[in-house]
Amino acid sequence: MFYKLAGLRGPLALFLKYGFLGAADAALIWLISAAINRSSFIIAGVVAAALIFLNYSFITKGAIPLKFLSVGLIFFSIFVVTPTGYTILMSTFNFKTGNEIVKTAALREIINNGIVSDAEGTAYDLFLGKTSNAKYAGILENQVSKEVLYADESGVRPATESEISRDISGFITGADGIKSLTDEEFANADAEISALRFPLGDGSFAAPQGSNVAARLIQSVFYDPVLDQIENRVLGITYIDNGNGNFVAKEDPTMRLDPGWRTYSGPDNFKSLFLDEKLRDPFIKVFIWTIAFAFLSVATTFAVGMALALALEAPIKFRRFYRGFLILPYAIPSFMSILIWRGLFNKEFGAINTILGLDIDWFESPWLAKFAVILVNLWLGFPYMYLIGSGALQSIPAELEEAASIDGASEKQTFYTIKLPLLMQILGPLLIASFAFNFNNFNIIYLLTGGGPTNAIDGEVAGATDILISYAYKTAFGSNVQDLGLSSAISMVMFVIVGTMSMYTLKKSKVMDTL
Amino acid sequence: MSKKLGRNDLWRHVLAISLVLFTAFPIYVVLVTSFDPTGGISSSSLLPVKFSLDNYILLFTDPTVPYWAWIKNSLVIATATAVTSVAIGAAAAFAFSRLRFKGRKVGLKALLLIQVFPSFLSLTAIYVMMEQVFLITPTFGLGSIWGLYLIYIGGSLGVNVWLLKGFLDSIPLELDESARLDGASVPQVFWLIFLPLAAPVLAVIGVLSFIGTFNEFVLASLFLQDVERRTVAVGLQQFVGGQFGETWGPFAAGSIIASVPLVILFLSMQRFIIGGLTAGATKG
Numbered sequence: 001m002f003y004k005l006a007g008l009r010g011p012l013a014l015f016l017k018y019g020f021l022g023a024a025d026a027a028l029i030w031l032i033s034a035a036i037n038r039s040s041f042i043i044a045g046v047v048a049a050a051l052i053f054l055n056y057s058f059i060t061k062g063a064i065p066l067k068f069l070s071v072g073l074i075f076f077s078i079f080v081v082t083p084t085g086y087t088i089l090m091s092t093f094n095f096k097t098g099n100e101i102v103k104t105a106a107l108r109e110i111i112n113n114g115i116v117s118d119a120e121g122t123a124y125d126l127f128l129g130k131t132s133n134a135k136y137a138g139i140l141e142n143q144v145s146k147e148v149l150y151a152d153e154s155g156v157r158p159a160t161e162s163e164i165s166r167d168i169s170g171f172i173t174g175a176d177g178i179k180s181l182t183d184e185e186f187a188n189a190d191a192e193i194s195a196l197r198f199p200l201g202d203g204s205f206a207a208p209q210g211s212n213v214a215a216r217l218i219q220s221v222f223y224d225p226v227l228d229q230i231e232n233r234v235l236g237i238t239y240i241d242n243g244n245g246n247f248v249a250k251e252d253p254t255m256r257l258d259p260g261w262r263t264y265s266g267p268d269n270f271k272s273l274f275l276d277e278k279l280r281d282p283f284i285k286v287f288i289w290t291i292a293f294a295f296l297s298v299a300t301t302f303a304v305g306m307a308l309a310l311a312l313e314a315p316i317k318f319r320r321f322y323r324g325f326l327i328l329p330y331a332i333p334s335f336m337s338i339l340i341w342r343g344l345f346n347k348e349f350g351a352i353n354t355i356l357g358l359d360i361d362w363f364e365s366p367w368l369a370k371f372a373v374i375l376v377n378l379w380l381g382f383p384y385m386y387l388i389g390s391g392a393l394q395s396i397p398a399e400l401e402e403a404a405s406i407d408g409a410s411e412k413q414t415f416y417t418i419k420l421p422l423l424m425q426i427l428g429p430l431l432i433a434s435f436a437f438n439f440n441n442f443n444i445i446y447l448l449t450g451g452g453p454t455n456a457i458d459g460e461v462a463g464a465t466d467i468l469i470s471y472a473y474k475t476a477f478g479s480n481v482q483d484l485g486l487s488s489a490i491s492m493v494m495f496v497i498v499g500t501m502s503m504y505t506l507k508k509s510k511v512m513d514t515l
Numbered sequence: 516m517s518k519k520l521g522r523n524d525l526w527r528h529v530l531a532i533s534l535v536l537f538t539a540f541p542i543y544v545v546l547v548t549s550f551d552p553t554g555g556i557s558s559s560s561l562l563p564v565k566f567s568l569d570n571y572i573l574l575f576t577d578p579t580v581p582y583w584a585w586i587k588n589s590l591v592i593a594t595a596t597a598v599t600s601v602a603i604g605a606a607a608a609f610a611f612s613r614l615r616f617k618g619r620k621v622g623l624k625a626l627l628l629i630q631v632f633p634s635f636l637s638l639t640a641i642y643v644m645m646e647q648v649f650l651i652t653p654t655f656g657l658g659s660i661w662g663l664y665l666i667y668i669g670g671s672l673g674v675n676v677w678l679l680k681g682f683l684d685s686i687p688l689e690l691d692e693s694a695r696l697d698g699a700s701v702p703q704v705f706w707l708i709f710l711p712l713a714a715p716v717l718a719v720i721g722v723l724s725f726i727g728t729f730n731e732f733v734l735a736s737l738f739l740q741d742v743e744r745r746t747v748a749v750g751l752q753q754f755v756g757g758q759f760g761e762t763w764g765p766f767a768a769g770s771i772i773a774s775v776p777l778v779i780l781f782l783s784m785q786r787f788i789i790g791g792l793t794a795g796a797t798k799g
Contacts, residue, residue, distance in 0.1 A: 031651065034651045040650065043648065064614065064701050069607050069610050072606065078669060079665060079669025081629065082640065083641045086637060086639075087637045087640060304534070308531065311530045314523075314524065316528065316531075318531075322534075322535065327782075331777065332542075333730050333774055335732045336751070336774060339755055339770075340541045340545050342755070343544075344540075379537065379538070391789060
């Protein structure tokens, strides 16, 4: 009968195959050239590799599995493997607020910031504009000596009264060859203008301080590339690289220059996570709550869901209605349900306080907030447990029950000695999967309590309902200090825990044997 | 011999009814809130005192609330993600289940293990990457739903392969063997035997992926800053998640409109979805 299959060979199939491949190639090649134009060579390289891999897998005669896998593998490596690798790498880096950029960029900033006004506090009135070839230039008038200079980024020269014009109060309002800036140009080029330096020829320079004043500044900080150290010649301090992403004073290692740079720090992030008391205590508390939260979530949803499955096992009245209605929480988009619950728990206008006639601030007390999280998770999760529970109940042969009741076992006995062990055997892997899911259940924590209340733990990052994943998220993207290195280290710890758990489950459930 | 409504059934009803009340509570409050023009979530009384469609009208008339655009974005990105990830997942699962090649077991294990990694903590890496892509082609970079789509596709492979493989393994090998004997090529087995057989499961995976994408919040809120480009999840969250004032009325109305299609989709696919959920369990 399979002669019919012949239809999938021949010119049409080939046309389709090469048509799609050609279109993909065209798109990728366009992307490569666009990337090269922008000199993003890494992206160009990655896309080129994808292009070669894709064509290789489809054009070679053999390698049939590759034809089925190549597209998925390309996406998977770019959007999952690469970022994961990056995160793992970052867990060994000192990479936090103040240490975000690379060393050369940090040096540039330190040098740029390493200027002081001269001892006399020399100031100039400034007329700033652009020359005909769009370079900044200006006329400086020393506020004390009244010396007038023409200045641009290459240097200064004395200017004559004949090439400038003044208004009645004596301010310089124009100069030959310099076109004044409009207010809008000033507003848009704020950063550019404040970075302008007009060298005065003696190592010092004039820098605009706003639109019509400039100050004489002296470079005080110098970098010595040979010794890799920084000297502040005004204060007479030498700063050395402390190997940890900062320049610190030779005499006093606590005197740091900002900004620092990100640098390899080995196991430091892990060490501080486990040894530094300020980090360890919140980490341990969060860790314990994570386990408790995941366990309680599974236990409560399973208990309620299983009880419901047992209750609806018998053909009672309204069973269809119960079934249909009670899986609603599973069908409603969960981010909405969570936000709605957050409103219900609100102190002033939440429905829960209204109904119970209470005036409780649920999310301010650690224990009430924890209770709320578990309750909401029960609402979200019991329908799933009901679904898998009733599925499992149906798969238990009815003969078992009958045999037990013939042997004189009561309904209770049958349930606890026969059904429950069987159920646990069937549902075990799913319960563990559910534990792992809740272990990483970011949405409910983040959207319901935001991890709070925070005052219960360290008053800074970690809160009483924070689980590891929300703690890691706040550590990396929080409002105060953002510590990506530490956050990556926390992710690694989670990865090890959940990964071990999954591998163990897989071994137990024998999925791996039948691979 | 069957006891219709005896003592034995009482506990069943008590349990079911209390759960119905528990389930209904937030749903009821949202309904009431959505029709309440004052915009609070349950004022002094839980009984609807006022009835108005103001909140619904606001969603479609207020120019600062591009609700239609949000819905459209969510539908587009969820549909595209579902279709693409099912296609890629089906092909990959077929290879893992039916073909024998070097690195198959290792590949499967690696796929699973890396999936366990708390993926959105690689957010920063993805963010930096998409920033670069944006400079090259804004269509697929930061801030566009198509950039987000690429990321969703990348993340879907592991889950889908594992979900699908379980099902595929249950299709008897003899089927493809006899086809191969009759001279069918591997791609033919895939297109003409495997796909038709797997169609219901693929539909389930598609629906689950659709719902998952529709629900996704973290990546979407980080990537889609532009009001017009938000998904409905991110857009609605702004009503109540902000530091300043919480406007529950429009949020409730918007939630109801957005969930109705999803709930219908879910309920109509319910039987298949449940089958898919329990397949892994009962096979053990």
